[in-house]
Amino acid sequence: xxxxxxxxxxxxxxxxxxxxxxxxxxxxxxxxxxxxxxxxxxxxxxxxxxxxxxxxxxxxxxxxxxxxxxxxxxxxxxxxxxxxxxxxxxxxxxxxxxxxxxxxxxxxxxxxxxxxxxxxxxxxxxxxxxxxxxxxxxxxxxxxxxxxxxxxxxxxxxxxxxxxxxxxxxxxxxxxxxxxxxxxxxxxxxxxxxxxxxxxxxxxxxxxxxxxxxxxxxxxxxxxxxxxxxxxxxxxxxxxxxxxxxxxxxxxxxxxxxxxxxxxxxxxxxxxxxxxxxxxxxxxxxxxxxxxxxxxxxxxxxxxxxxxxxxxxxxxxxxxx
Numbered sequence: 001x002x003x004x005x006x007x008x009x010x011x012x013x014x015x016x017x018x019x020x021x022x023x024x025x026x027x028x029x030x031x032x033x034x035x036x037x038x039x040x041x042x043x044x045x046x047x048x049x050x051x052x053x054x055x056x057x058x059x060x061x062x063x064x065x066x067x068x069x070x071x072x073x074x075x076x077x078x079x080x081x082x083x084x085x086x087x088x089x090x091x092x093x094x095x096x097x098x099x100x101x102x103x104x105x106x107x108x109x110x111x112x113x114x115x116x117x118x119x120x121x122x123x124x125x126x127x128x129x130x131x132x133x134x135x136x137x138x139x140x141x142x143x144x145x146x147x148x149x150x151x152x153x154x155x156x157x158x159x160x161x162x163x164x165x166x167x168x169x170x171x172x173x174x175x176x177x178x179x180x181x182x183x184x185x186x187x188x189x190x191x192x193x194x195x196x197x198x199x200x201x202x203x204x205x206x207x208x209x210x211x212x213x214x215x216x217x218x219x220x221x222x223x224x225x226x227x228x229x230x231x232x233x234x235x236x237x238x239x240x241x242x243x244x245x246x247x248x249x250x251x252x253x254x255x256x257x258x259x260x261x262x263x264x265x266x267x268x269x270x271x272x273x274x275x276x277x278x279x280x281x282x283x284x285x286x287x288x289x290x291x292x293x294x295x296x297x298x299x300x301x302x303x304x305x306x307x308x309x310x311x312x313x314x315x316x317x318x319x320x321x
Contacts (some may be wrong), residue, residue: 003037004311010038012314014045016321020078022050022296023056032065039073046078050166050202050296053085055096058265059108059128067136079198081166082108083148086228102153103127103253109145109161116141146200149235152182159186164198168234169298170225170271171201174265175237176290201292204272206300207280207316217300217312218274219263224302225271227251240267251265274300284320 001009010021021038025031034048052062062082070077074090084105087098107125114120118140120133144163149155158165159182167179180199187194206218225231226244235244243262250259268274273283287295299316301309 001306001313003034004207005313006034007038007041009310009313010042010045012317014042016317017032018045018317020046020048020321022048022081024050025052025056025164026085026266029095035069036072039069039076044076046076047073048077048079048146048296049081050200051081051083051085051146054082054104054108055085055090055098056173058092059111060115060130060133061134063112064106066112067116067141070137070141070143077143077238079146079164080112081145081146081200082147083166084154088228088231091109097120100127101151102157103159104164105154106161112145116143141182144198144259145156146198148232149179152178152233154187155182156189157180159183159192159194159197160190161186163202164294166200166202166294166296167204167292168225168231169204170222171234171290172238172270173290175234176201178233178237180291183311197236198294199292200294200296201287201290202296202298203284203287204274204300205284205297205316206272206274207277207312207319209315211275212280214274214276214280216260216267216302217299217303218268218272219260220302221298221300222263222267222271223247223251223256223259238270240270243267272300280319 013021013206023031023035031049031217066077066080084101090096090098104127107127111123111128114123115133115136122131123129146164146166147154147158147162148166149158150168165183184194204218204221206214208214225242226247235241247259247262273280301312304312
């Protein structure tokens with residue numbers, strides 16, 4: 001959508017009573033710049049990042065962006081979501097090798113917390129080192145950091161270090177149980193209280209008065225995520241592994257329509273919330289029942305033309321008013 005349409009949707013979300021607007025970043029839009037524009041057009045709604053990929057920004061840039069947004073929004077940045085991103089996007093679009101995920105994430109968290117604290121006197125790590133850094137804020141910023149994670153090692157690290165997690169946009173009850181166990185394992189290792197961690201989940205949300213149109217939009221998103229190897233930990237915890245690998249192969253070959261045709265009603269019901277506005281509002285409960293404390297609505301809009309996308313977002317917003 002255009003920035004102007006995005007701003008109109010943000011104002012509508014605030015009026016509808018939403019708690020957060022979550023901005024992402026991997027291409028096309030700068031997340032902090034977009035959130036800053038939204039902040040100047042809203043008054044109450046808070047912000048989160050879901051997520052900022054760590055490879056395309058240094059920890060210093062992320063900390064500066066967070067501190068700047070916190071000031072512009074009058075302290076409405078509610079959480080800072082970080083992820084390693086998708087390898088092929090990072091390497092293809094930015095020319096940056098995506099390696100040492102766990103080590104790099106740990107270092108990013110350490111540095112960002114130091115920079116947002118009162119004591120940014122120095123740090124020596126494997127990837128970054130500095131002697132001192134100018135203060136980013138008159139007072140310390142204690143921003144919750146959530147990991148956008150799917151793999152078991154990163155989930156465990158989230159339990160050790162993070163304030164919460166944001167699970168990816170497809171999951172099964174079995175995968176969520178697996179993820180929560182890994183997070184709890186990490187928390188136990190670090191002697192932290194697991195119950196205090198926020199469990200977020202990005203949720204495919206396809207809403208239309210035409211149920212078939214909603215199903216088509218949700219199918220596009222399911223295929224989109226099936227195409228990424230980073231979602232294999234989720235796919236492997238489902239009964240659709242064979243079909244998902246076939247769909248990925250077709251998609252890579254440019255046979256998108258054939259791949260889309262393989263998305264079954266069962267897949268739709270497991271991986272997404274879709275249907276009429278009333279149906280979507282009811283179906284959202286199935287994700288909450290999996291142990292999710294922060295549902296993040298990911299509006300399905302891939303099949304729509306650009307001038308139609310705002311109306312799709314508005315319908316999703318109004319369905320949860």
